[in-house]
Amino acid sequence: MRGPVESVRFPPRPSEGESRAAIVQFCRLLHQKGFLSANDGNVSVRLGGGRILVTPTGVAKAFIAPEDLIVVDEEGRKVAGARSATSELPMHLEVLRRRPDVEAVVHAHPPTSIALSLVRSPRLNDVLPEVILSLGRIEVVPYARPGTEALARSLAGRIERSDALILERHGTIAAGRSVADAYFLTERLEHAAEVLWRAHALGRPLPLPEAEARALLSAHEHPDG
Ligand SMILES: [Zn+2]
Numbered sequence: 266m267r268g269p270v271e272s273v274r275f276p277p278r279p280s281e282g283e284s285r286a287a288i289v290q291f292c293r294l295l296h297q298k299g300f301l302s303a304n305d306g307n308v309s310v311r312l313g314g315g316r317i318l319v320t321p322t323g324v325a326k327a328f329i330a331p332e333d334l335i336v337v338d339e340e341g342r343k344v345a346g347a348r349s350a351t352s353e354l355p356m357h358l359e360v361l362r363r364r365p366d367v368e369a370v371v372h373a374h375p376p377t378s379i380a381l382s383l384v385r386s387p388r389l390n391d392v393l394p395e396v397i398l399s400l401g402r403i404e405v406v407p408y409a410r411p412g413t414e415a416l417a418r419s420l421a422g423r424i425e426r427s428d429a430l431i432l433e434r435h436g437t438i439a440a441g442r443s444v445a446d447a448y449f450l451t452e453r454l455e456h457a458a459e460v461l462w463r464a465h466a467l468g469r470p471l472p473l474p475e476a477e478a479r480a481l482l483s484a485h486e487h488p489d490g
Contacts, residue, residue: 285331287444292326307351321348355417367440371447374436375455397481
């Protein structure tokens, strides 16, 4: 008999095999798009029953295979898999704990988003209407050392407000309804950062009128009016 929580979920959660294939597909895409290098970056997805599928440490995302992935429980204890889970596991667990509405987390090192976090561009949130509509307010999470509990804790209060964050001097983290969804949030964030970078190279990016930026943010926060 199916459990009550799992049976009411809609759309149905992908099978473990489908989730393994999705992680592999989007890890390769993250690498192809230049959103990470070598062993950087990590991806996780809920499997149901309190289990989470996550990328291992020390494996290049360009060559990752479905059998390389690790299953952990909600406390991060390994349930299955030959390797060790990513060193950024605390960050993934923190997001999944704080956002019961999301299924997957993508952490990457997209170069332009990282570069913008170094100069604190003032125009991150008020120049591109489609970015405000899709991502809301883009926040830069103050620096914490990669792989630490401190970095995981630094997401508190922020990941509840925003599906995608820039981590100062480090990368991005995105929480989505699927691996694909979290990947595309990452792609949107990096694309916005690229546009801003080019604008900064050409001159001083002009902001949207303040009232329009506010209206767009309100439309993002209350999509049904
Ligand atoms: Zn990282």
